[in-house]
Amino acid sequence: MSHEATKAPRAGSGEMFDAIAARYDILNRILSLGMDQGWRRRAVQALALRRSARALDLATGTADLAMTIARWYPDATVIGLDPSSGxxxxxxxxxxxxxxxxxxxLRIGDAQALPFEDASVDGVAIAFGIRNVPDRARxxxxxxxxxxxxxxVVILELSEPRAGLMGLLARTYVHEIVPRIGAALSGAKEYRYLQRSIEAFPSPEVFTRMxxxxGLSVVEASPLTFGVAHLFVGTPLEERARREEA
Incomplete structure (x- = not known):
């Protein structure tokens, strides 16, 4: 068997998430202490979709956010894109x-190369997925x-809590407890990646600048639950403004 056939999948790749797909939802509920559902609802509200909207959910995973969008906006249609077939x-x-x-x-797809025309959707959301994208700027x-x-464009992402006693407790939970619980419950060491990826994610200030x-005008960048997660909301700049920014 070749080295290519036996090497481990890239951390954060679709293949890595294939390995934990069957228990992903229950692990999310346990590891986030149930808070992930409320964070998703906040993100869906922030989309502010018009009637009969077409929404795109990137890194849709097991379609939690896509389903929440469909339920919150009963006349909307949703496309969920993810690199993991599992x-x-x-x-x-x-x-x-x-x-x-x-x-x-639901479709297989890559956030770095979306198979859609310009200005073809009414809103885009991505929850807990942008940190797994190799080229975030793209x-x-x-x-x-x-x-x-x-x-x-609504982006919900886990972040590194920074200030105060609650920030210290949250950092301890993310760094020490989450990887151990995830590995114990799933039998997969991939949850060590969660700690590393959160730590490596840009600060809210840097990500807002990105x-x-x-080409997005940022209208909101809000910490959630003592900074354990952040909600970023942007709107596309007009073409003229984009050229001036460039």
């Missing part, structure tokens, strides 16, 4: 059980490109 298979089962297959479509440019003028450089 995660999408779990999501397809959930859509069938919820009767949402006619309004939520993905942000793609989100700005496919979103119609006046639409919103959004602006990618």
């Amino acid at each position: 995660m999408l298979a779990e999501g397809a089962h959930k859509l069938a059980a919820a009767g949402l297959e006619d309004r939520v479509t 993905a942000l440019r793609e989100m700005a490109r496919v979103t119609r003028p006046g639409g919103r 959004m602006g450089e990618a």
Whole structure:
């Protein structure tokens, strides 16, 4: 067997998430102490979709956010894109059980090269996925490109808590407890990656600047639950403004 066939999948890749797909949802509930559901609802509200909207959920995983969008906006259609076939298979089962297959479509895809025309969706969301994208700046440019003028790009991501006693407790939880619980419950060492990826993610100030450089006007950058997560909301700059920014 060749070295290529036996090497471990890249951390954060679709293949890595294939390995934990079956238990991903229950692990999220336990590891976030149930807070991830409330964070997703906040992100969905921030999309502020118009009637009969077309929304794009990147790094959709098992389709939690896509389903929340479909339920919150009953006349919207949602496309969920993810590089992991295993995660999408779990999501397809959930859509069938919820009767949402006619309004939520799941596709294999890469946030760095979106298979959509310019200004072709009314809103883009990505929850807990942007830190896994190798070229984040490219993905942000793609989100700005496919979103119609006046639409919103909403990014929900875990972050490194920084200040105060609660920040210290949250950092201890993320660095010491989350990887151990994740590994114990899933039998997979991939959850060590969670700690490293959160620690390596840019600060809110740096990430907000990245959004602006990618052609997004940032309208919100809010810490959630003592900074354990952050919500970023942007709108595409007009073409003239983009040229001036460049």
